[in-house]
Amino acid sequence: MSDGILVDLRVIWEALVRFFGLEALVLVIGLVVILAWVQVNALFLVWLERKVAGHIQLRIGPKEVGPFGVLQTIVDGIKLLGKELITPQPVSWLLFILSPIMVFTPVLVAFVVLPFGPHLIIRDINVGLMLIFAFGGINVLSILMGGWASNNKYALLGAIRSVAQNVAYEIPLLLSAMSVVVMSGTLSMQGIVEAQEGVWFIFYQPVAGLLYLIGATAETNRAPFDIPEAESELVAGFHTEYSGMRFGLFFLAEYTNMFIVAAVATTLFFGGWRGPFLPGPWWFLIKVYILIFGVMWVRWTFPRLRFDQLMNFAWKYMIPIALLNLLVTALVMKLVR
Amino acid sequence: MLRKTLTEDSFYLNLGPQHPSTHGVLHLLLKLDGERILECKPLVGYSHRAHEHMGQNRTYLQFLPNTSRMDYLGGLCYNHAYCLAVEKACGIEVPERARYIRTVCAELNRISSHLLWFGAYLMDLGAFTPFLYAFDDREDILAILGEVTGSRLTYSYCRFGGVNRDLNQNFLDGTKAFIPKLRKRLKDYRTLVTKNIIFLNRTKGIGTVSAELARDWALTGPNLRACGVAYDLRRAEPYSIYPELEFEIPTATAGDCYDRYWVRMAEMEQSLRIVEQALGRLPEGPVKAAGVPQWIQPPAGDYHFSYESPRGHLGIYFVSDGGRVPLRMKWRTPSFSNLSILSEILPGTLVADTIAILGSIDVVIPEIDR
Amino acid sequence: MNAVVRYLRDVFSGAWSLAMGMSVTLRYMFKPVSTVQYPREAMPLPEVYRGHIELRRFAETGSHGCVACGECFRICPSGVIKVQGLKEEADRPNRAVFYFIDFSRCSLCGLCVEVCPESALAFSKVYEEVGVSRYSTVVDLIARLESQGA
Numbered sequence: 001m002s003d004g005i006l007v008d009l010r011v012i013w014e015a016l017v018r019f020f021g022l023e024a025l026v027l028v029i030g031l032v033v034i035l036a037w038v039q040v041n042a043l044f045l046v047w048l049e050r051k052v053a054g055h056i057q058l059r060i061g062p063k064e065v066g067p068f069g070v071l072q073t074i075v076d077g078i079k080l081l082g083k084e085l086i087t088p089q090p091v092s093w094l095l096f097i098l099s100p101i102m103v104f105t106p107v108l109v110a111f112v113v114l115p116f117g118p119h120l121i122i123r124d125i126n127v128g129l130m131l132i133f134a135f136g137g138i139n140v141l142s143i144l145m146g147g148w149a150s151n152n153k154y155a156l157l158g159a160i161r162s163v164a165q166n167v168a169y170e171i172p173l174l175l176s177a178m179s180v181v182v183m184s185g186t187l188s189m190q191g192i193v194e195a196q197e198g199v200w201f202i203f204y205q206p207v208a209g210l211l212y213l214i215g216a217t218a219e220t221n222r223a224p225f226d227i228p229e230a231e232s233e234l235v236a237g238f239h240t241e242y243s244g245m246r247f248g249l250f251f252l253a254e255y256t257n258m259f260i261v262a263a264v265a266t267t268l269f270f271g272g273w274r275g276p277f278l279p280g281p282w283w284f285l286i287k288v289y290i291l292i293f294g295v296m297w298v299r300w301t302f303p304r305l306r307f308d309q310l311m312n313f314a315w316k317y318m319i320p321i322a323l324l325n326l327l328v329t330a331l332v333m334k335l336v337r
Numbered sequence: 338m339l340r341k342t343l344t345e346d347s348f349y350l351n352l353g354p355q356h357p358s359t360h361g362v363l364h365l366l367l368k369l370d371g372e373r374i375l376e377c378k379p380l381v382g383y384s385h386r387a388h389e390h391m392g393q394n395r396t397y398l399q400f401l402p403n404t405s406r407m408d409y410l411g412g413l414c415y416n417h418a419y420c421l422a423v424e425k426a427c428g429i430e431v432p433e434r435a436r437y438i439r440t441v442c443a444e445l446n447r448i449s450s451h452l453l454w455f456g457a458y459l460m461d462l463g464a465f466t467p468f469l470y471a472f473d474d475r476e477d478i479l480a481i482l483g484e485v486t487g488s489r490l491t492y493s494y495c496r497f498g499g500v501n502r503d504l505n506q507n508f509l510d511g512t513k514a515f516i517p518k519l520r521k522r523l524k525d526y527r528t529l530v531t532k533n534i535i536f537l538n539r540t541k542g543i544g545t546v547s548a549e550l551a552r553d554w555a556l557t558g559p560n561l562r563a564c565g566v567a568y569d570l571r572r573a574e575p576y577s578i579y580p581e582l583e584f585e586i587p588t589a590t591a592g593d594c595y596d597r598y599w600v601r602m603a604e605m606e607q608s609l610r611i612v613e614q615a616l617g618r619l620p621e622g623p624v625k626a627a628g629v630p631q632w633i634q635p636p637a638g639d640y641h642f643s644y645e646s647p648r649g650h651l652g653i654y655f656v657s658d659g660g661r662v663p664l665r666m667k668w669r670t671p672s673f674s675n676l677s678i679l680s681e682i683l684p685g686t687l688v689a690d691t692i693a694i695l696g697s698i699d700v701v702i703p704e705i706d707r
Numbered sequence: 708m709n710a711v712v713r714y715l716r717d718v719f720s721g722a723w724s725l726a727m728g729m730s731v732t733l734r735y736m737f738k739p740v741s742t743v744q745y746p747r748e749a750m751p752l753p754e755v756y757r758g759h760i761e762l763r764r765f766a767e768t769g770s771h772g773c774v775a776c777g778e779c780f781r782i783c784p785s786g787v788i789k790v791q792g793l794k795e796e797a798d799r800p801n802r803a804v805f806y807f808i809d810f811s812r813c814s815l816c817g818l819c820v821e822v823c824p825e826s827a828l829a830f831s832k833v834y835e836e837v838g839v840s841r842y843s844t845v846v847d848l849i850a851r852l853e854s855q856g857a
Binding site for chain 2: 720721724725727728730731732735741750753754755756757782783784814815816817818821822830
C-alpha cells in the first residue's frame, strides 16, 4: 500500500521534472518552504522578543497559551486575521493597499540566497549579497508609500524619517559588507562562508562587524533607531492608519527583516553554517538567534535617538570609520597577495 | 490665534488629546515646518471635574477625599497640604507624632511620584525598561502606604488635627527595608540612564530655561530649581517638621531637560534622607488632636497656605464665612503654571524634543484641569 | 591631533556607557520576576484595606448593629447612603431595616466607617464585584448581610 503511493509520487515527481525542469521545481518548492518558514520564524521571534522583554523588565511575558506561552503569537495572528481592514476615506487607496504587500514581498527574495547549510540553499547566485541588499532597498520605498498614502501627518513624518534614515544607514552597511567581500573575493553567499575556513571574519574585521550590526539595527527600524515608528512621538509612525492583517504584514516584515540581517551578519562575519559537532543548519540558526537576541537586548535597554543625532551618527561616525576600514582592508589585502 | 499665520510651508499637528505621550488628555496645537516647531499652544480642560466648585458645596471634611484626586500621583501631599491649610485657619495644634507621620508619608509619596515621572519620562524618550523598574520600586511604596492608609493611590490619610491611623509594624519594617533597596536601585538607574550617551544627547541643552524666564512664567518645584534658583517651600516657608530636619535642596544650573531630570533624581535621595531622619526620631504620643469637631468651622476670613508638592508650589486659598462650607475655594496647582512655559520654549525645537521637554516638565493633567 | 583624540574619546566613552547600560539589563534579566500573576494569584490585602463597606455581624446578636443614627449619610461626600430605622420597642434603640448604598458613585473615602458611633460598619475585602447594570450597584447592605447567613 505505502509502496504504491511512493511509486505514484515518484511518477508524479518525474513527470513534473520533465515538464518544468528541475531548477524551476526546486525554486517553487523552496518558495513554499520559505513562506511557511517565514511565518513560523516570525511567530517565534515575536514570542522570543516578548519573553526577552518580559524577563529584562522583571516580568514573565506571555505564559497562558501553550507551554511558556509559545502559542500566544499564533493566537494573536489569528486575531489580526479576523480584524477588519479599515481603509480610511481620504487615503490614496491603491498605494495604501500596495504598501504592506510591497514591504513583505522583497523579504521573501532574500531567503533564496541565504546559505542555511552546506547544501541547504535554494540558489547560490554569484551576486547573492548584492541581491539581498538590492531587495532590502525596496523596503524603504514601501514604507514611504504607506506613509504618504495614509494621508496622516504622523504617518508622513514617519515615512520621511524612515527614508532619510535608511538612505544614511545603507552606506555604512554596504561599506562594511564590502570589506568582507574584499577579503573573500566573492559576492556569493556560499563563497563567503567557504572563505571563512578556519577563522571567522569577525576576528579580521571587528570594526566592520560592529558597524554592520549597528547599521542593520537601523535598517530594520529597531530601537534605538526606531524613529520612523517612535510611538511616543509619532503614535505608530508610517503604519498609524493600518489595521488588521495589513498591519500584520508590516509586523511580519519587520521580524523577518531582522532574521535576514542577522543571517547575513552570520554569513559575513560569524562563519555561516560552520561549527563543530552539529550539522550546518543548526549552527546557522543558533548563531542567527544569538544575534537576534543581542538586537532585542539592545532594544529593551536604550532610549531612542533623536532624528538629527541619528543622521549625525551615520554621517560623522559610521561612514568615515567604515570608509577607513575598507581602505585599510584593501591595502592590507593588496600587500598580502 | 495661530490659524491666521499659516503659510504654505507649515502645517498644524494636534498632539493630543489622544496621544501616547501626553500623559492623559493634554492637547498641544503645534505649528510645524517639517519637524521644526514654529508655535505651540497648550490646550487644557479635557479632564475638568470642577473640584474647586465641589469644595464650595461640601464641608471641609467632606472635601478631603477630593484633594487626593486632583493630583493622583501626589495624593498624600495634597491631603497634607489641605489639612495644614485648614488647621492654620482654625488654629488647631497637631500632636508631634502626627506631624512626623505626615511628613514621612508625604515624602514617601513624593518619591513615588518622582519614580513614576522617571519611568514615564524614559518611556517618552523611547526606553521602555526603566519604566517597569521604576514601577517595581513604586509598587513597594504603594504597598507600604497601603499598610497604613488602607489605599494605594487616593489616600485620604491626613485628618484635621492629625492622621487617621497610627503607624503599624508593617509600615516601619517595610520602610526600613525599602530605603536601602531604593538607594541600590538609584545606583542602577545612574548606570542605566543618567550616564547613557543617548540619554545625555537627548536631554542636554534641550528646552533650556533661564532663571529669569522661569520667574517670569512662575515656574516652581524641581523645574525652577533646575534653573539654579534654590527655592523650596519646605525651606522658604517652612511648615510641619521640616525646620527640624536636615536635607539639602538640590539645584542645577543649566535649566535644561537633563538638569530637571537630575534635580528630581537628587530629590529622591534627599527625600529618603528625610524619611530616615524622621523615622529615627519618631516621638511617642497621640496621632490626632483631641477636640477637633467633625463639622469644622473656620472663623470668617480668607486663608492661604503654600505647600511644596512633588511638582512645585501648591497654593490653597479659601474664604470662610464662619460656616461649615467654604465660601470660595481656589487651588493654585503647580503643573498649570509649569505647563504654560511650553509656548515659550518649544518654538525652534524638533518634534522629538517636544516630547522630551513636555516629559521633563512633569505635568499631571487632572491637576492642571482640576 | 587633539580633535582626533577627542573624537576617539567620544566614541569610546559613548560605547562604554552603552555597554554598562546593557550589563544592567542583563543582570536584571536573571532576577526573579516581581509581577503577581493576577487572576491566578492575588496580592495580600493590607489589614486596614479601605474597600467597599459592609455591615459587621455582631456575635452577640448574630445580626448587624446599625441603629440608623444617620451619621454616615450626613458625612458621605457623595451622598450615596440611605438608611432607614425602625423603633420596634419603646425602651430599645432604633434598628435599621434597610441600608442602601450606591457603589457606583461611592469614592471609597471611608468617612462613613470612621464616624459610625456603633462601629457597625467595616471595610469589605471583596474588590471583584461585578454587575450587569448600573442598578445592580445599589445594594441593600442589610439584605446582603442576611443573605450571607449566620
